[in-house]
Amino acid sequence: MAKVLFINNDGGGFAQYVELSENMTVEQFFKDQMGDVKSSDYLIKVNREPVVANRVLEDNDRITVVPVKIEGARI
Amino acid sequence: MADSLFFVFVEESTMDIRQKARIAKFIFKQMPCEALCDDFITHISNIAYDTQRVSNLSFQRHFCFQHNFAFVTNHINQRIESVLSVIAAEIDSIRQIINPPATITFRDILAELNAIEADFGELKFDFREKYLVIMTDAITLEDVDLGAFDIYLPILADGRHYVKAIARDPNPAANDSKVTHPHVSSNIICLGDGKTAVWNSIRDGRFSDAFQLCVNILNTYNPSSPYIKLEEWDGGDDTVSCQNCDEECNEEEIYHCYMCDKYVCDSCYSGRCSHHNCHTSMCVSCEEKCYRCETGFCSEHDDLIKCNKCEESFCKDCISSCNICDEWYCHRCQALGECKECNKSFCKDCANEDDSEMCENCSVETEEEEISDEVKV
Numbered sequence: 001m002a003k004v005l006f007i008n009n010d011g012g013g014f015a016q017y018v019e020l021s022e023n024m025t026v027e028q029f030f031k032d033q034m035g036d037v038k039s040s041d042y043l044i045k046v047n048r049e050p051v052v053a054n055r056v057l058e059d060n061d062r063i064t065v066v067p068v069k070i071e072g073a074r075i
Numbered sequence: 076m077a078d079s080l081f082f083v084f085v086e087e088s089t090m091d092i093r094q095k096a097r098i099a100k101f102i103f104k105q106m107p108c109e110a111l112c113d114d115f116i117t118h119i120s121n122i123a124y125d126t127q128r129v130s131n132l133s134f135q136r137h138f139c140f141q142h143n144f145a146f147v148t149n150h151i152n153q154r155i156e157s158v159l160s161v162i163a164a165e166i167d168s169i170r171q172i173i174n175p176p177a178t179i180t181f182r183d184i185l186a187e188l189n190a191i192e193a194d195f196g197e198l199k200f201d202f203r204e205k206y207l208v209i210m211t212d213a214i215t216l217e218d219v220d221l222g223a224f225d226i227y228l229p230i231l232a233d234g235r236h237y238v239k240a241i242a243r244d245p246n247p248a249a250n251d252s253k254v255t256h257p258h259v260s261s262n263i264i265c266l267g268d269g270k271t272a273v274w275n276s277i278r279d280g281r282f283s284d285a286f287q288l289c290v291n292i293l294n295t296y297n298p299s300s301p302y303i304k305l306e307e308w309d310g311g312d313d314t315v316s317c318q319n320c321d322e323e324c325n326e327e328e329i330y331h332c333y334m335c336d337k338y339v340c341d342s343c344y345s346g347r348c349s350h351h352n353c354h355t356s357m358c359v360s361c362e363e364k365c366y367r368c369e370t371g372f373c374s375e376h377d378d379l380i381k382c383n384k385c386e387e388s389f390c391k392d393c394i395s396s397c398n399i400c401d402e403w404y405c406h407r408c409q410a411l412g413e414c415k416e417c418n419k420s421f422c423k424d425c426a427n428e429d430d431s432e433m434c435e436n437c438s439v440e441t442e443e444e445e446i447s448d449e450v451k452v
Contacts, residue, residue, distance in 0.1 A: 007281065007284065009272045009276065009284055009287075009288060010272070015279065043287060043291075048186060048187070048189075048190035048283060049190075049193075064281070064284055066284060066287045066288060066291065067291065068291055068294075069291065069294075069295045070267070070268050070269040070272075070288060070291045070292045070295055071267050071268045071269075071292075071295055071297035071299075071300075072257070072258030072264060072265050072266060072267040072268075072269070072292045072293075072295065072297055072300075073258060073265045073266075073267030073268075073297060073300040073301075
C-alpha cells in the first residue's frame with residue numbers, strides 16, 4: 001500500500017508515515033488527519049510545493065501543513 | 076519527477092547553482108552529525124545517571140526490607156518505578172535518533188533551499204554565523220505599518236542560536252526602540268506557540284517550514300502577550316483629564332495634590348505650602364490663602380487667623396492683635412491704633428474714651444498718676 005510522509009507543523013511539528021487509500025486527494029487526506037479544522041487556516045504543500053485540493057496523492061509524497069496564524073509572545 | 080522539478084527550480088532561482096550546492100554541502104556536513112551526536116550523548120549520559128540512581132535506591136530498599144520498614148520500602152519502590160520510566164523515555168529518544176522518520180540527505184537540503192527561494196525570493200547564507208536569511212514582505216498589523224524584516228534562521232537547533240528578525244526600515248514602538256514588532260525585541264523573535272514547531276523544523280532540516288512558521292508568526296498579532304501593545308505603539312493617548320475640573324490636558328501638565336491625592340491641571344494647581352517645614356504640593360481646593368497677600372498654606376499647616384472685623388483669614392504678616400483684649404484685626408481694616416504712651420497696638424474698643432491715641436491701660440495709669448499727684452498736693 002502507498003504511503004506518504006506527513007509533517008504537521010501545528011503544535012509540535014512531528015513527522016510520520018501515513019498509509020493512503022486509493023486515489024486519495026489532498027483535501028481528503030487533510031480532513032482525515034486534521035479533523036474538523038478549516039483548510040483555509042493552513043498552508044498545505046506536497047513535495048514542498050503548493051497544490052490544488054483535488055490533487056491525487058502518490059506513493060512517497062511529502063505533505064506539510066503549516067498554520068497560517070501562529071501567536072508569538074514575549075520572553 | 077524529483078529531478079525534473081529540481082532543474083526547473085535551479086533555472087528559475089536567483090542564486091547560482093554552485094553557490095547553492097556549496098551552502099547545502101556546508102549545512103549537510105554540520106547539521107545532522109552535530110545535532111544527532113549531541114542528542115545521543117546527552118541521552119546516554121542521562122541513562123547512566125538514572126541507572127546509578129536505581130542502583131542506590133535498590134541498596135536502600137534492601138536495607139529497609141530487611142528491617143521491616145514497610146512504609147519506607149513502598150516509598151522507595153515508587154521512586155524506583157518513576158526513575159525506570161524516565162530511563163524508558165530516554166531509550167525511546169535514542170531509538171528515534173537511530174531510526175528517524177526521515178533521514179536528511181544532501182538533496183533534501185538542496186530542495187529546501189530551492190523551496191525557500193520559490194516561496195520568499197532571495198536567499199542568503201551567513202557562513203560564519205551559520206544563518207539562512209530571507210526577507211519578508213512589508214508587515215502591517217492592525218493598521219500599524221512595521222515594514223519588511225530580514226529573518227535569520229540558524230541551521231542548528233543547539234540552544235546557542237536565536238531566530239532573529241531585523242527590521243529593514245524600522246518603525247519601533249515609541250516607548251522602546253528595541254521593540255520593532257509586538258513579538259520582536261532586540262531583533263529576537265519570541266516564537267510563542269510556534270516555538271516547538273520552529274525548532275523541530277530546524278532540527279529536521281525542514282528550513283522552508285521553519286521560515287514559513289516565522290513569517291506567519293510575524294504576520295499574527297497576539298494581543299495577550301506582546302512586548303508592547305499595538306494600541307500603544309505610537310506612545311498611546313497621553314492626554315489626561317483634570318480630577319478637579321475635568322479639563323483634558325497633556326500628561327506633562329498635570330500636577331499631583333498630596334492633600335486630596337488628585338491629579339489636577341495647571342489652573343487647578345495652587346503650588347506648594349508656604350509653611351517653612353512643609354512645601355507640600357496642593358490643589359486650589361486644599362489650599363488656605365491669606366486674604367491680603369495671597370500666601371497659600373496646606374490644611375495641615377493652616378497658620379491663618381480670622382480678622383475680628385471683616386472675618387477674612389490672614390497670615391501672621393497681615394494681621395495683628397490688640398495688646399489689651401487679644402483680638403485679631405487685619406491690616407486692611409485698620410482697626411488698631413498705636414498708643415502714644417507705650418507704642419503698643421490697641422483696638423478701638425480698648426481705646427481711651429477721651430483720647431483715642433492712648434490705650435485703655437495707659438489712660439488708667441495716667442489717671443492714677445494724676446490722682447496720686449493731686450493727693451500729694
